[in-house]
Amino acid sequence: MTKFVVTGATGALGSRIFKNLIRLVPASDIIMSLYNPSGATEDIKSSGVEVRRGDFGNPSTLDSAFAGTDKLLIVSYPSIAHELRVKNHIAAIDAAKRVRVKHIYYTSLAFASDSVATVMQAHIDTEAYLKQSGLTYTIIREGIYSESWPLYFGYFDPSEGKDEVLIPYSDGKIAWVCRDDLGEE
Numbered sequence: 055m056t057k058f059v060v061t062g063a064t065g066a067l068g069s070r071i072f073k074n075l076i077r078l079v080p081a082s083d084i085i086m087s088l089y090n091p092s093g094a095t096e097d098i099k100s101s102g103v104e105v106r107r108g109d110f111g112n113p114s115t116l117d118s119a120f121a122g123t124d125k126l127l128i129v130s131y132p133s134i135a136h137e138l139r140v141k142n143h144i145a146a147i148d149a150a151k152r153v154r155v156k157h158i159y160y161t162s163l164a165f166a167s168d169s170v171a172t173v174m175q176a177h178i179d180t181e182a183y184l185k186q187s188g189l190t191y192t193i194i195r196e197g198i199y200s201e202s203w204p205l206y207f208g209y210f211d212p213s214e215g216k217d218e219v220l221i222p223y224s225d226g227k228i229a230w231v232c233r234d235d236l237g238e239e
C-alpha cells in the first residue's frame with residue numbers, strides 16, 4: 055500500500071490531478087495537504103480523503119501534513135517571486151526528508167536547465183535542490199498552459215482599465231498543454 059500526499063489540490067492544476075488520482079487510488083491512500091483546508095472543494099470533501107493543513111511558509115505544518123506518506127506531489131508555488139518560491143519548495147522537500155517520504159513529484163516548467171527566462175529560475179533552483187536531496191524524484195516539466203493564451207496574444211480586458219496591450223515579440227514555436235491533460239498525465 056502506497057500513501058500519496060498532494061499539495062495545491064484546490065488549484066487549477068491540482069484539482070485536475072486530484073480528479074484523476076481518486077479514480078486510480080483508494081481514498082484511504084490519499085492525503086490532501088491544503089494551505090487552506092476550509093477551502094476544500096466539494097469533490098475533495100465528498101471523496102473521503104484525509105485533509106491536512108500544509109503551508110509552505112510554515113514548515114512544521116508540512117511535517118504533520120506529509121507524515122506517514124510515501125509519495126509527495128509538490129505543485130509549484132503560484133508566484134513569480136523567485137526567492138519566495140524556491141524557499142517554499144525547499145521547505146516542502148526538507149519536510150519530506152524529515153518525515154521519510156520516499157519519492158517526490160515536482161511540477162516544473164518545460165524550458166531546459168540553461169533557460170534565462172525569469173519564470174524558469176525558481177524551477178531550476180528547485181530541480182537542483184531536489185536532485186541533491188537524496189530522495190528519488192520525478193520532475194514534471196510542463197508545457198505552457200493553453201488556458202494562459204491571453205497572456206501571449208495581445209489580449210487585454212478593457213474593463214480592467216488598462217491602457218496597454220501585450221504583443222508577442224516575434225514568431226516562435228510553443229508547446230501548449232491543457233491542464234485537463236496535465237492532470238491526467
Ligand SMILES: NC(=O)c1ccc[n+]([C@@H]2O[C@H](COP(=O)([O-])OP(=O)(O)OC[C@H]3O[C@@H](n4cnc5c(N)ncnc54)[C@H](OP(=O)(O)O)[C@@H]3O)[C@@H](O)[C@H]2O)c1
Pocket residue numbers: 061062063064065066067068087088089090091093108109110111129130131132133161163196197198199202
Ligand atoms: N505551465 C504554465 O504555463 C503555467 C501557467 C500558469 C501558472 N503556472 C504555475 O503552475 C503552478 C500551478 O498553477 P495553478 O494554476 O494550479 O495555480 P493555482 O490555481 O493558483 O493553485 C495554487 C495552489 O497552491 C496552493 N497554495 C497557495 N499558497 C500556498 C502555501 N503557502 N502553501 C502551500 N500551498 C499553497 C493553493 O491553495 P490550497 O493548498 O489550499 O489548495 C492552490 O491550490 C503554479 O506554480 C503556477 O505558477 C504554470
